[in-house]
Amino acid sequence: MVVLRLSIVLSLLSWLAAAQKCKIVFDGRVSSDLVAADFDKPNDIFDNKFVLGKGLAFSDALRLLPAAAGGMFDVAAAAEPAEVLITDNSIFNDQVAFRRAELIPASNNGADASTQGVKTVHFSVLKDGVRPLNLSHEYQLAFLESQDFSTNQFVLKTGTILGGAGGADPDTLQLFGNVNQGQVLFSTAFQDGVFHNFALTLDFEKLTTQVFFSRANDALKAVTDVLKNDISGQGQFHFGVLKKPVGGVGDITKNGFQEAGINEGVIFGGIFEEDSADGCVSLSP
Ligand SMILES: *[C@@H]1O[C@H](CO)[C@@H](O)[C@H](O)[C@H]1NC(C)=O
Numbered sequence: 001m002v003v004l005r006l007s008i009v010l011s012l013l014s015w016l017a018a019a020q021k022c023k024i025v026f027d028g029r030v031s032s033d034l035v036a037a038d039f040d041k042p043n044d045i046f047d048n049k050f051v052l053g054k055g056l057a058f059s060d061a062l063r064l065l066p067a068a069a070g071g072m073f074d075v076a077a078a079a080e081p082a083e084v085l086i087t088d089n090s091i092f093n094d095q096v097a098f099r100r101a102e103l104i105p106a107s108n109n110g111a112d113a114s115t116q117g118v119k120t121v122h123f124s125v126l127k128d129g130v131r132p133l134n135l136s137h138e139y140q141l142a143f144l145e146s147q148d149f150s151t152n153q154f155v156l157k158t159g160t161i162l163g164g165a166g167g168a169d170p171d172t173l174q175l176f177g178n179v180n181q182g183q184v185l186f187s188t189a190f191q192d193g194v195f196h197n198f199a200l201t202l203d204f205e206k207l208t209t210q211v212f213f214s215r216a217n218d219a220l221k222a223v224t225d226v227l228k229n230d231i232s233g234q235g236q237f238h239f240g241v242l243k244k245p246v247g248g249v250g251d252i253t254k255n256g257f258q259e260a261g262i263n264e265g266v267i268f269g270g271i272f273e274e275d276s277a278d279g280c281v282s283l284s285p
Pocket residue numbers: 134135136137246257258259
């Protein structure tokens with residue numbers, strides 16, 4: 001009898017621990033009453049101006065999918081995954097050799113609390129079989145760009161990495177630490193038809209990064225130790241598609257080849273950041 005009660009108490013306690021919710025810093029999960037055009041005007045989810053090709057609006061660069069198609073953190077919040085699209089017109093700020101469209105959390109102005117203290121940023125990526133990437137090119141899918149634009153403190157890349165960094169198979173997701181050091185923190189095959197869930201615990205005081213990862217609805221697991229990584233310099237989180245040119249010399253934002261007829265996209269789910277000052281990290285919804 002006593003043993004039975006103890007086991008009930010223990011399972012209740014572990015259920016409570018699992019259900020514990022960390023404090024949210026920003027939330028990029030799109031509630032299902034919203035449509036792409038809602039992102040053309042100021043809103044409390046994503047910046048409505050950056051990063052887009054000249055003359056484009058987010059309704060040109062976003063495709064919202066049904067909530068049922070979401071990743072585990074979307075389904076739990078009844079949120080719609082958001083596909084970020086690029087075309088030949090995705091030329092931002094005269095970077096004529098890049099094609100790019102990226103989402104930046106609305107509250108993330110470059111000097112806000114999302115890049116202070118200890119935070120965990122979550123995001124999930126899924127391939128679009130209809131709008132595949134061209135793996136002859138290098139892509140950046142998620143990154144933190146410092147406030148002075150001098151570096152990316154982490155960046156998730158895929159495709160053929162310029163300069164030959166990382167592994168041999170271009171169909172790989174490679175998470176780099178600060179690009180000035182160029183260290184690959186974690187890499188994994190970019191599989192078809194399944195969400196790849198990332199969470200990065202960023203300690204902006206100790207300047208470390210720990211990576212958590214899973215596929216589909218599996219709970220996140222730590223896939224690295226707490227690694228030294230220079231994440232100083234605050235800045236903005238970008239989630240989207242930044243396609244670099246091939247064969248560029250010098251300033252590759254302006255030099256290099258991009259084939260015409262681009263129709264590419266990557267589906268994002270479960271974008272949010274939580275406060276991990278007390279060690280809280282959501283490994284599952
Ligand atoms: C992929 O990119 C390369 C280099 O830009 C280009 O030569 C090739 O035609 C592209 N392939 C497809 C299928 O678009």
